[in-house]
Amino acid sequence: MRDEELAELGQQLRVDSVRVADAAGSGHPTSSMSAADLAAVLLARHLRYDFQDPDNPANDRLIFSKGHASPLLYALYKAVGAVDDEELLTFRRLGSRLEGHPTPRLPWVDVATGSLGQGLPVGVGMALAGKYLDQVPYRVWVLSGDSEMAEGSVWEAVEHASYEKLGNLTLIVDVNRLGQRGPTRHQHDLDAYARRLRAFGWHTVEVDGHDVEAVDKAFTEAVQVEGRPTAVIAATRKGRGVAAVEDQEGKHGKPLPDAEAAIQELGGPRFIQVDVQAPPPARAPSGRDQDRAELPRFEPGSAEATRTAYGRALAALGSARGDVVALDGEVSDSTRAAYFKKEHPDRFFECYIAEQQLVAAAVGLQARGWVPFASSFAAFLTRAHDFVRMASVSRAGINVVGSHxxxxxxxxxxxxxxxxxxxxxxxxxxxxxxxPCDANQTARLVSAMADLKGVRYLRTTRAETPVIYGPDEDFPVGGSKVLLRSDDDRATIVAAGTTVHEALRAADVLASDGIPVRVMDLYSVKPVDVDTLNEAAGATGCLITVEDHHPEGGIGDAVAEAFSDGRPVPRLARLAVRNMPASAAPEEQLHASGIDAESIAAAVKLLVEQTVVP
Incomplete structure (x- = not known):
């Protein structure tokens, strides 16, 4: 396609962006119009992709990190014939695949975008897969807005991409000067972005984003750079081509005021069809065979930390399954992911203390068919919550493990x-x-997690705890285990993890006082075992939950929700961490928070005194 045709394609993409936003009565056409020439050159000259076979392992990957520019992405799909004009105009309507921000409802979208600052970190994960695992020469292209370059997650990704020497990654920064409420931090100072990126070891190219010849040369240069990522930093104008909105504040996120006039100003509709370059021949990634894992076995009556059981089980799973990969945030000696690293160093990724990049890389890896386990301290995963949330929107299958x-x-x-x-x-x-509360249970659940869908979370503990289950016991997801029961039980103690062992000790104390209780190990917090909870409620009349967690949203809430369908609700009581802890020994911490055996026994005595047993 000649340069003049590229310019015409850019205008077509602008027109279609205006049209879809006008049809929907909402959207971000001006943000799409600024990047239209960049997208036109990429599509017609550099992207290697088979739209008839989106699962082709050699396809380049394209991530619209500025997901609000979805009209532009959908206009690209129309230009290649992947969607027709009728579907294009269903943008943002109920039931349409063309949502306000892209999601994998479309087969050509690998991950959902729209929460700014996530496209590049996820792209790093895809590029890691391409370079170190798939060993297929696809390129990852990430289109970013200039506003999102203020996000800390972007700079976690920038540093990690440089450290990993991801020459197969190209970031395209659409520097259109305007954010949602006014100018961006650096406006059109391209060198401000370039200096920062170069400081992290990136190759940079500054370019007029509306000069298709210059953009083509910039992309060609990016492809030729080896051993480090490239950023093409393009100066553009928001709302390009329509005087009423071009480079004007206050036009973000709104259809153009006179769409018909704007379309005419842009030269009217066009119907250019683009033949995208085919990806090069490539073998499907090998080494993903699956065998039955020989999980570690722990002797009942011994003691082991569940974090250690996680590490050993993950290493065993990695030996049985070539598709399992592990990532950690510089605490693998504590999370015990180091066991996997030792046995499978080629499938272990150190993400350092950058939890957003940790989860994002997992999302990128799973988009390429890998089964990632990402671990860190449970407390630090809160930093990555938005990435976990968006992983769900992406329909991503990731395993996250929080220790300590x-x-x-x-x-x-x-x-x-x-x-x-x-x-x-x-x-x-x-x-x-x-x-899980013990080592054998942990090992079995780690193995089960690998075959689940969606976001999977496993909570592990630091201290050694008694092994109470045999190595051949089954632990179905959505189940529970009743550890103590009798026909005379006065209450049911529902616990998980650390508090299971406290509950068993409390039960011994209560038994000596003539108060038999049922003890339930609720190892599956979501989905919760509704049937067993209902049975226990009917048999004992009251439930007391005990958790090493704040009362909001944890085990107590999970149990309460099991009775939210209209069935009779038993008497419920909750023990949880309601204080602000300080430094103290573990047993002192449990007592101060009221979740140790002594506290549980006292709470049960108070509860049964106030409960009439049917």
Missing amino acids: AGVAIGEDGPSQMGLEDLAMFRAVHGSTVLY
Whole structure:
């Protein structure tokens, strides 16, 4: 396609962006119009992609990090014949695949975007897969806005891409000067962006983003750079081509005031069809065979930390399955992901203390068909919550493991205690939340996680805990285990993880006082075992939940929700961490928070005294 035709294609993309926003009565046409020439050159000259086979392993990957520019992306799909004009005009309507921000409802969209600052970190994950795992020469192209360059997650990605020498990654920064409410921090100072990127070791090219010949040369240069990522920093004008909105403040996120006049000013509709370059021949990634994992076995009556069981089980899973990869945030010696690193160094990625990049890389890796396990301290995963949330929107399958959870970690104090993590992951759409109490249970759940869908979270503990289950016990997701029961039980103690062992000790104390209780190990916090909870409620009349977590959103709420469908609600009581912990020994922490055996026994006595047993 000649340069003149590229310019015409750019105008077509602008016209279609105006049309779809006008048809929807909403959208971001001006943000699409600024990047139209960049997209036209990329599509017609540099992108290698088979739109008939989006799963082709050699396809380049294109991420619209500035997801609000979705009209431009959908206009690209029309230009290649992937969608027709009729579907294009369903933009933002109920049931349409063309949502306000792109999601994988479309087969050519790998990950959802729209929460700014996420496209590049996820692109880093894809580029890691291409260079180190797939070993297929696809290129990852990320179109970013200039406003999102203020996001800290972008700079986590910038540093990581440079460190990993990702020459297969190109960032295109659409510097259109205007954000949502006015000018961006650096406006059209391209060198301000270039200096920062070069300081991290990136190759940079500054260009007029509306000069198609110059853009073509910039992309060609980017492809030729080896051993480090490239940023094409393009000066553009928001609303390009329509005088009423071009480079004007206050036009963000709105259809053009006179769409028909704007279309005529842009030269009217065009119907250029683009034949995108085919990807080069490439073999499908090898080494993903799956065998039955020989999980570690722990002797009942011994003691082992569930974090250690996680690391050993993950290493065993990696030996059985070539598609399993592990990532960690510079705490692998503590999370025990180091076991996997030792046995499978080629499938381990150190993300350092950059939890947003940690989760983003996992999302990028799973988009390329890998099964990632990303681990850090449970407390630190809160930094990456938006990436977890968007992973769900992306329909991503990732495994996240949080260690050092709860006050039970002891002397390190509250800054290190994950006390919000169960609530955080339970709130994610379609998530699975697991909290094992012993080593054999942990190993079995790690193996099960690999085959689940969506976001999966496993909570592990720092201290050694008694092994109470045999190595051949089954732990179905959505299930629970009743550890103590009798026909005379006066109450049911529902616990998970650390508090299971406290509940068992409390049950011994209560039994000596003539108060038999049922003890339930709720290792599957989401989905919760509704049937067993209902049975226990009917048999004992009251439930008491005990959790090493804040009361909001954790095990207590999970149990309460099990009775929210109109069935009779038993008497419920909750023990949880309601204080602000300080440094103390683990047993002191549990007592101070009222979740140790002594506190549980006292709470049960008070509860049964006030309950009439049917």
